[in-house]
Structures are given as structure tokens and as C-alpha cells.
Amino acid sequence: MSLPPDSPGRRSGTDLGEHLSLLRRRRVLFAGFVLAGGAAGLAAQWLTPSAYTATTHVLVAPVGVQEQTNQVTARQREPLNLDTEAQVAQSAVVAARAAKLLDAAELEPVEVTVPPNSAVLTISVTAATPGGAAAQSRAYAAAYLANRAAGAQAALALQQRAMLAKLRQVDTGLDTVTEELAALPRGSAEHTRALHRQSVLVRQAASLTLKYDALKTTTVTPGSVISDAVPPREPSSPSLPLHLGTGLMLGLLAGTAAAQVRDRLDTLLRAPADVERLTGLPVLAALPGHGDARTLHDLASTVIAACPGRRLLVTGVPAGHGVSLVAGTLAARTPLSVLDGSDVGDLTRADAAVLTAGLGVATAEQVTEAARRLRRHHVPVIGVVATAGESAAPDPVPPRQHTPLGKLVAGPERSTDPRLASVAGRSRRPRGTPS
Structure with missing residues (x-):
């Protein structure tokens, strides 16, 4: 609502x-x-469908050639750039190698992560079967290590060729300087300069020889599998x-x-609480069903206390719903002139009004519109009486004289109730006149 x-x-x-x-x-x-x-x-x-995830842990070792170093931080304390290695392990080249190892056309995607402060790659594969997941994870690990080893071997061979070419160039220069020394006279400036160049070339040749020998004896170790994938027992998804x-x-x-x-x-009023929540008007009572003597007494007391005059208008929402029940109750229990709106002048002459809202029938918009119409005619609304129907009549009360419903009482002097007449007489007496 x-x-x-x-x-x-x-x-x-x-x-x-x-x-x-x-x-x-x-x-x-x-x-x-x-x-x-x-x-x-x-x-x-x-x-x-069920899916199974198998994981292989690979320890990455430095190969010593063309290594991409990583800045040592609190997260990564290894000199290797393992974030780059993780991307390499997920590359299409490694996937093709893994598919070739398993003799398959295409493998499931691989997920590679790097635990903090470690030189380990976790290679995980999710497949439809436990055995397939484990086999593919192992194939990815083997393909990654093979690709890393092949890359390191190729880089090492390239360095060896470059070192050998440089060494041959130095040896050629050294032979040339040696021939020049034989033709130059000893003690001459040219002989001294040639002797210096020979000494430099000899040192370069020795250094290049040592480096070339070191490259030829270098062993490439790309890494190792420290935890092989096993078929999982339970599905991961x-x-x-x-x-x-x-x-x-x-x-x-x-x-x-x-x-x-x-x-x-939905603005339909189904319970008394809906009336106050949606319209802001106080609920004076709920009739019938809860119309016991105490409820009727409280209703009459509230109306008498809140009514600023002697004429009370009772109007229903929808039109006429619950009016006879509420008007009869108030007419029998209060000294007020109760108007039911049947006369065309009731709305003009009323001092206050009470709305009756049919639960399960009236809507909040209808109640609000009725209250707005009354306020437009300067008729204050005391509150709302929630009614569930008109099948039940008010509790019997001792008979008393009151103004019939629907008959407008122009003044208290026309009422048959002696109490109203006395009240009216006092109200007509000029101020300062002793009673």
C-alpha cells in the first residue's frame, strides 16, 4: 500500500x-x-554439470641467461619475475605444447597463480572428469618447463655464437698486431704502441675465452614439479x-x-492500522467485531471530548458504509446532535465530522479525499471509525431522547433532550448574566 x-x-x-x-x-x-x-x-x-579441478605446483629456477629480474618487495622476495612467468604459462605456445603432449586437438583453459613470497607457480585445470583435469594440469606444467628450457637453450646458444664471433675478431686483431711488431724497430714509438695494442688484445682474448667456456658448461635448469596433479575425489563445481x-x-x-x-x-484498507499508516487520521474504534461495551464507551468519550460544537456529522467511505451503525451508537451514547448527511445542509451546519471506513472496501485515496472535502468546508475531522460491515448493531443502551438521524437541529431549543435545552439556554445567556 x-x-x-x-x-x-x-x-x-x-x-x-x-x-x-x-x-x-x-x-x-x-x-x-x-x-x-x-x-x-x-x-x-x-x-x-560437475567439474573437477586439478593443480600442479612448479618450482621455477633461474636459468641464468636473459633472465627478467623482478624488484624484491614485501609480496615478491624472489629475483624472478613470476608474474611474467605466469603469463607465459598461460600463453598459446605452452597450450599448443601441452595439447601435443596429450595428442589432443584442444585443452581446457589453464589458470596460473603465484603464491606471495614464493617462486612457485600453481597450474590448475578444470575439466569434466577427474582424470582429464589431472592429465591436462600435468601436461601444462611439462609444456611450460619444456618451453622455458627451450627458450633458455636458444638464448644460451645465441650468447655462445656472439662470444665466439667476438673472440675470433680479437684473435684476428692479435695476429695483425703480432705481424706489425716483427717489422717495427725496437724502441720506436710505433713499436711501443703496437706492443700496447697486443697486450690489450691478449687480455680481451683471455676474458672472452673464459666467458665462452663458462657458457659452454652452463646447465639449463628451468625448474621442477614439486607437487604433481592427482585426480580430485570431489567436484569443484x-x-x-x-x-x-x-x-x-x-x-x-x-x-x-x-x-x-x-x-x-495497493491502497485498500484491510486493517485499522492501515488507516492511520496511509491517511494519517486517528482510528477512534473498530466496529463491529470489536464493538464491545468498552469500545463503544471509549468511542463516545473521544467524540465528546474532541467535538468543538454540538452537531456531529457521520459520513461513510464508501458512501453510506457503516453510517447507520456509528451514527446510532453515537446518538444513543452522546448528547450531541448526530447528522448522517442525508440532509443537504448537514455538511454546512456540522461542527465536526467522523469518517467511517469500510475495511476491505475503502481505499486510502477515498478516505483522504473525503477528509479533504470536509476540511474544504471548514469541518474538522475527529477521526475514523473502521467498520467491517453493518450486520451487527450497537450494544443496547438505556433509551434516551435524542435528535432523530438525518434531521438537522437548528438550535438546542428545538431538541427534546432537556440537558441540551439547558446547555443551549446557558449558551444564549449574555456574558456576565448570573445563571
């Missing part, structure tokens, strides 16, 4: 208690959506907590939204 745009009882909607009250009012709709979301989550759990929790959460959100929309579109 929603409030009319200009209703005085409209609230901001930011109160948690108001939202909880809304969910309580629409608990059937809300619970239906939550249960539907849970059922959808269980259905998704049942329809989703689907996850019952994930599917059920997601379904319940979606049902919760959808149920809340549906309850909000339903509450705003």
Missing part, C-alpha cells in the same frame, strides 16, 4: 522498522519470492552454498522489490 502524494501521513521510508513492517504486511509475497529464489538455486545446482546462497539472495532482493511495488500500488 502506498500513500497518496499529498497525504499528511506520508513518511520518508528510511526507517528500518517501516521496512520490516512492510515485509510483514507482504510476508506471503516476500516469502514466495525467497522460496522461488532458493528453488531456482537448487535447480541450477542440479542442472549444472557446482557449489551448493554458492548456488543456494545466490538464489536466496536474488529471491530476497526480488521479494523486497515486489513487496515495495505491491505495497505502493
Whole structure:
């Protein structure tokens, strides 16, 4: 149920208690959506095929050639750039090598992660069968190590060729300087310069020879498998907590939204609390069903205390609903002149009004419009009496003289009630005149 745009009882909607009250009012709709979301989550759990995840742990070792170094930080304390190595392990080249190892056309995608402060790669593959997941994970690990070894061997061979070419160039220069020394006279400046060049070339040749020998004896170790993948016993997906929790959460959100929309579109008054919540008008009593003697007494007392004059108008929403019940009750229990609106002048002459709202029949807009119409004619509305029907009559009370319903009493002097006549006489007496 929603409030009319200009209703005085409209609230901001930011109160948690108001939202909880809304969910309580629409608990059937809300619970239906939550249960539907849970059922959808269980259905998704049942329809989703099982998948298994196997993981291989690979210890990456430095190969010593063309190594991409990484800055040592609190997260990464190894000199290797393992983030780059993780990307290499997921590359298409490694995937092609792994597929060739298993003699398969295509493998499942691989997921490679790097645990902090380690030189380890975790290579995980998710497949439809436990054995397939384990085999593919091992194939990816083997393909990565083979690719890393091949790259290191190629870089090492390239360095060896470059070193050998440089060494041959130095040897050629050294032979040339040696021939020049034989032809130059000893003690001459040219002989001294040639002797210096010979000494430099000899040192370069020795250094290059040592480096070339070191490259030829370098052993390439790309890494090793420290934990081989084994077929998992339990599937990694689907996850019952994930599917059920997601379904319940979606049902919760959808149920809340549906309850909000339903509450705003439905303005039918079903309970006395709806009257106060949606219209802002106080509920004086609920009749019948709760119309015991105490309720009727409280209703009469409230009306007498709140009525600013002697003429009370009772009007129903919808028109005429519950008017006879409420008007009869008030006419029998109060000294007021009760008007039921049957006379064309009742609205003009009334000092106050009481609205009767039929529960399950009246809407908030109708009650608000009736109250606005009365205020436009300067008739204050004391409150609303919620009525469920007119089948029940008010409790019997001792007979008393009162103004018949529907007959406008122009003044207290025309009333047959002696108490009203005495009150009217006192009211007509000029101020300062002793009674």
C-alpha cells in the first residue's frame, strides 16, 4: 500500500522498522519470492554439470641467461619475475605444447597463480572428469618447463655464437698486431704502441675465452614439479552454498522489490492500522467485531471530548458504509446532535465530522479525499471509525431522547433532550448574566 502524494501521513521510508513492517504486511509475497529464489538455486545446482579441478605446483629456477629480474618487495622476495612467468604459462605456445603432449586437438583453459613470497607457480585445470583435469594440469606444467628450457637453450646458444664471433675478431686483431711488431724497430714509438695494442688484445682474448667456456658448461635448469596433479575425489563445481546462497539472495532482493511495488500500488484498507499508516487520521474504534461495551464507551468519550460544537456529522467511505451503525451508537451514547448527511445542509451546519471506513472496501485515496472535502468546508475531522460491515448493531443502551438521524437541529431549543435545552439556554445567556 502506498500513500497518496499529498497525504499528511506520508513518511520518508528510511526507517528500518517501516521496512520490516512492510515485509510483514507482504510476508506471503516476500516469502514466495525467497522460496522461488532458493528453488531456482537448487535447480541450477542440479542442472549444472560437475567439474573437477586439478593443480600442479612448479618450482621455477633461474636459468641464468636473459633472465627478467623482478624488484624484491614485501609480496615478491624472489629475483624472478613470476608474474611474467605466469603469463607465459598461460600463453598459446605452452597450450599448443601441452595439447601435443596429450595428442589432443584442444585443452581446457589453464589458470596460473603465484603464491606471495614464493617462486612457485600453481597450474590448475578444470575439466569434466577427474582424470582429464589431472592429465591436462600435468601436461601444462611439462609444456611450460619444456618451453622455458627451450627458450633458455636458444638464448644460451645465441650468447655462445656472439662470444665466439667476438673472440675470433680479437684473435684476428692479435695476429695483425703480432705481424706489425716483427717489422717495427725496437724502441720506436710505433713499436711501443703496437706492443700496447697486443697486450690489450691478449687480455680481451683471455676474458672472452673464459666467458665462452663458462657458457659452454652452463646447465639449463628451468625448474621442477614439486607437487604433481592427482585426480580430485570431489567436484569443484557446482557449489551448493554458492548456488543456494545466490538464489536466496536474488529471491530476497526480488521479494523486497515486489513487496515495495505491491505495497505502493495497493491502497485498500484491510486493517485499522492501515488507516492511520496511509491517511494519517486517528482510528477512534473498530466496529463491529470489536464493538464491545468498552469500545463503544471509549468511542463516545473521544467524540465528546474532541467535538468543538454540538452537531456531529457521520459520513461513510464508501458512501453510506457503516453510517447507520456509528451514527446510532453515537446518538444513543452522546448528547450531541448526530447528522448522517442525508440532509443537504448537514455538511454546512456540522461542527465536526467522523469518517467511517469500510475495511476491505475503502481505499486510502477515498478516505483522504473525503477528509479533504470536509476540511474544504471548514469541518474538522475527529477521526475514523473502521467498520467491517453493518450486520451487527450497537450494544443496547438505556433509551434516551435524542435528535432523530438525518434531521438537522437548528438550535438546542428545538431538541427534546432537556440537558441540551439547558446547555443551549446557558449558551444564549449574555456574558456576565448570573445563571
